[in-house]
Amino acid sequence: MRASYIFAQLCVLKHEMLGKEVAIIRGPSTISLDTDLPATKAMTIEEIKDTVQDFVRAAKNAAEAGFDGVELLGATGDLIDAFTQLKGNAALQFTDAIKRADDLKIAYIHLTEPRIAESNGIRENEWLDFACTAFRGPILVQSGYDSKLARKRVDERHPDKDIVVMFGRYFTSNPDLVFRIQHDLEFTPYSQQDLFATKSFKGYTDYAFSKEYLGSLNMLTQLLC
Ligand SMILES: Cc1cc2nc3c(=O)[nH]c(=O)nc-3n(C[C@H](O)[C@H](O)[C@H](O)COP(=O)(O)O)c2cc1C
Structure with a gap:
């Protein structure tokens, strides 16, 4: 696409992608993140180092x-996520990772x-301030925004700060999402x-x-004819 960049996302396969039965899933310990899923295999230091090298190789392949x-x-x-996650307020180790x-x-x-619904809506007081302080570059954020x-x-x-809002799920239900944002619809x-069907x-x-978007297309067609 004109003036766009394309990034490949690298991840390690997990149960949801491979099916519960067929895969041995590795993690920091035998405790699975989800109690519904089979136990993971605890990785050795050697396996962790190999996995880092797998990421390096995958990144080089993507560049190529x-x-x-x-x-x-x-x-x-x-x-x-399995290596960094703590239940509850995880801000401390994330600050460290973001600084690195x-x-x-x-x-x-x-x-x-984090969208913690309170009686009056979204908790605003903390937001992602820790990340904005720890990271000097652009920050992409998402969370079902209108x-x-x-x-x-x-x-x-x-x-x-360079903050870029990402839209995901609303793109599925609004094929004219950009137009709706531009026109406050x-x-x-x-x-x-x-x-996930x-x-x-x-x-x-x-x-x-939207009828407004279709109307704008009609207008454009008339102008061009
Ligand atoms: C069906 C579906 C699959 C997704 N898969 C990925 C994924 O593989 N990697 C990822 O980083 N985000 C994934 N996401 C998250 C979206 O890329 C996007 O960042 C997120 O949905 C934006 O937030 P929002 O939906 O609250 O606007 C997925 C979202 C959906 C709905």
Whole structure:
């Protein structure tokens, strides 16, 4: 795409990707992150070092294949997540990891905003301040934002910082999402249930465009004819 970059995401295969029965999944200990899943195999120091080299090789392969960069998946129970996760307030070890990433001058970090619903909505007081302080480069954030909250994140709390809001699930239910953000239109809610459905387009390509977007296309067609 014009003026775009493409990054490959590197991750270690896990149960959800391979199926519970067929795979031996490795982790920091035999305790699986999810009690539903079989025990993991505790990695030896040697295996950890080999895995780091696997990431190095995969990154080099991606560069050779033409990607502009790579990012490492460190969330959703993936291997890096299993090594860094503590239940509860995990801000301390993440601050340490982010500071190290900052020293390496990596292109960006991508974080999920903790959204702790309180009676009045979202907890604002802590937000991702620790990360904004620890990392000097751009920070990508995500967490089911609508346009109002996205603008707030970019413009208000750390106006001098490069904060980039990512949209994921709303892209599925709003094929004209960019137009809706530009014109402050309501988003159509997505179906969480359909998001991970396989062999079905339901929930991916069957949502409607807004009447405003369709109207703008009509206008454009008339201008061009
Ligand atoms: C079906 C589905 C699969 C996803 N797979 C990945 C993935 O492999 N790696 C990743 O970093 N994020 C993944 N995500 C997260 C999205 O890339 C995106 O960052 C996130 O959905 C944005 O937040 P939002 O949906 O709250 O707007 C996935 C999201 C969905 C809905």
